[in-house]
Amino acid sequence: MSEENEFAFDWREVARLALASRLMDEMEERELTPQGHVTYQFSARGHELGQLLLAQLLTRPLDAASVYYRSRPFMLGSGLTLEEAFASDMARAGGMSEGRDVGVVFNLPRRGRALVLPMAADVGSQFTPAAGYAQAIGYRRDQLGEADAAGSIAVVFGGEGSVASNGFWSALTMATTLRLPLLFVIEDNNYAISVKSWLQTPGGNIAANLASFRDLAIWDGDGTAPAEAAALAAAAVAHVRDGGGPGLLRLTVPRLSGHSSVDNQAYKTEEERAAEWACDPIPALCRFLVPSIMDEGEWRALEETAAANVAAARDAALAQPQPDPARVTGRVWAAGSPRPTVGGLAAAGVTLPAGTDQPEPPDPRRLTMVEAIRRTLDGELAANPRCLLFGEDVGHKGGVHAATLGLQHKYGEARVFDTSLSEEGIIGRAAGMALAGLMPVPEIQFRKYADPATEQLHNIGSTRWRTAGRFAAPLVVRMPGGFRRIGDPWHSVTDEAAFAHAVGWRVAYPSNAEDAVGLLRAALRGDDPVMFFEHRAMLDAPSARRAYPGDEYVLPFGRARIVRPGEALTVVTWGAMVERCETAADAAGGNIEIIDLRTIVPWDREAVLASVRKTARCLIVHEDFQLVGFGAEIAAVVVEEAFLDLDAPVLRLGAPSVPVPFNTGLMDGMIPRVEQIRERMEWLLGY
Incomplete structure (x- = not known):
């Protein structure tokens, strides 16, 4: 699309990708899932049209989208290749998560169209990150002076079930109170798995319910009618892009498959299924394009090309290697990972x-x-x-x-x-x-x-x-x-x-x-x-x-502090318990070493183990619950790696598993007290 005519849609691309998306869904449902190549499949059948139209509109440098599990057509329109899409669903090494995540849980660095923020499979979790990104667009424009941010927007997709989530309402509040450049796109197929839309929002129409919501523009229409969907998408994006504030676009669409590959839709009647198929956007797209934009021969050629491309992508994905199990623990921390493309x-x-x-x-x-x-x-x-x-x-x-x-x-x-x-x-x-x-x-x-x-x-x-x-x-x-x-x-x-x-x-x-x-x-x-x-x-x-240690003082994580050195007992603690352990050590006497971990992740295993090997005794004190508290991890490591150095049992002292009481006396009876710490110190010293 040219900048001069940004809403002149490339309908041939829409048709090509819609056909490819449909064929991919059908191939996965009928072939790849039964054969075991795809273990968990989510179809976008019926949702293709609006997503592909919106993908073409998001071309500004900082445009971004936050998507959900039925957004593969949008991903294809944003630059995801057919092979990458198949490889993601097959959990192959060339997928967008390299097999780590469900195949339709997408992410995509910018490829000329929208940056696709990493999604999560939690329903509604896509909304507030999109609002934060939209706020960051304004910050980068106004505070950092980045010209590329001008006119950029964020778009967030969700089904009608997601409008009941905390994330939706929180993002809506942020977008409207701050007038963020954020467009909500709600694809309403009337079913959240088997639960109908009237249980998600009164009357089953979130657009109607939000019609009077202040500083929110509303568009509502048929997501299977090409001309109508195109007009709605273009108007909504233009409004948000031109500084009109946030908007919500509701598109009604059919869900032509089950929620996932394990859903047989037994809760739908034959009449309901027939009514959904009558709204299939692919035949509607064909009727819209033929003969006004292309003849029937070109449409058939597009179908043949799509079929060939999908088959080739399937074969290429099947030929990809499985992910290397030796790398499953990698890419958690910045250290040891490549520099990220985004974030x-x-x-x-x-x-x-x-x-x-x-x-x-x-x-x-x-x-x-x-x-x-x-x-x-x-x-x-x-x-x-x-x-x-x-x-x-x-x-x-x-x-x-x-x-x-x-x-x-x-x-x-x-x-x-x-x-x-x-x-x-x-x-x-x-x-x-x-x-x-x-x-x-x-x-x-x-x-x-x-x-x-x-x-x-x-x-x-x-x-x-x-x-x-x-x-x-x-x-x-x-x-x-x-x-x-x-x-x-x-x-x-x-x-x-x-x-x-x-x-x-x-x-x-x-x-x-x-x-x-x-x-x-x-x-x-x-x-x-x-x-x-x-x-x-x-x-x-x-x-x-x-x-104050100075404006350049940086303390590396994972480096404990020896509060006081000692030879007879190691006490490991952190937070407010450091002060109490010092007081208890003064009362207990003896040559007690106190270690303040300072960081829990990572924690300084080497310092603790070195101290225990020296003192042969260990007490761990923390304010958190003793049951499955972090002290249990420390004790387990000490026993595993320094067992033969110990002359006494490893002791822990934490709180009982009850909430912190309001009464001061009750609170003092729950949190580890100085006399309790002293008693355990003395017991270990005399063991």
């Missing part, structure tokens, strides 16, 4: 100073941990114009813990800003921004509040692995937690073990201001997503105060 500072060609691991305090004044965190964020905002801070109350108020106090006034609302009250939206937005080459630093006010965002957090961590290293989403999630002067079940949760078990996340848990500075700066200058825990009790605790 993060590395892909954007931005490098920040490596810094130094030697503290150089500019003055001796001791800062609280929260002051140190604020000063570090201030310095990195100044050093990196792609760095943004956001979350609930992060802006004007300066955060409920005051960690961002004054930063919005200094750097402006585009860089330090408040968000709507949706953790799914906060983290999903951050994912889209990271994929757009920014360094987002979202704050979750308290660890418990991260629960609604768990889906997005897991998807971010596995991005590099799922896309075979093509994409990465490095960002830093700041998350206060733990007890303070009082506790309760909602604000005092720690639960770091849950994130230690998540793929692709580095986890920091500093116990003092100096370590917080070094680890936070390492995270902000790194290429992996980081969970940065800020213990509430340590934010202003006198024991956590340190001199």
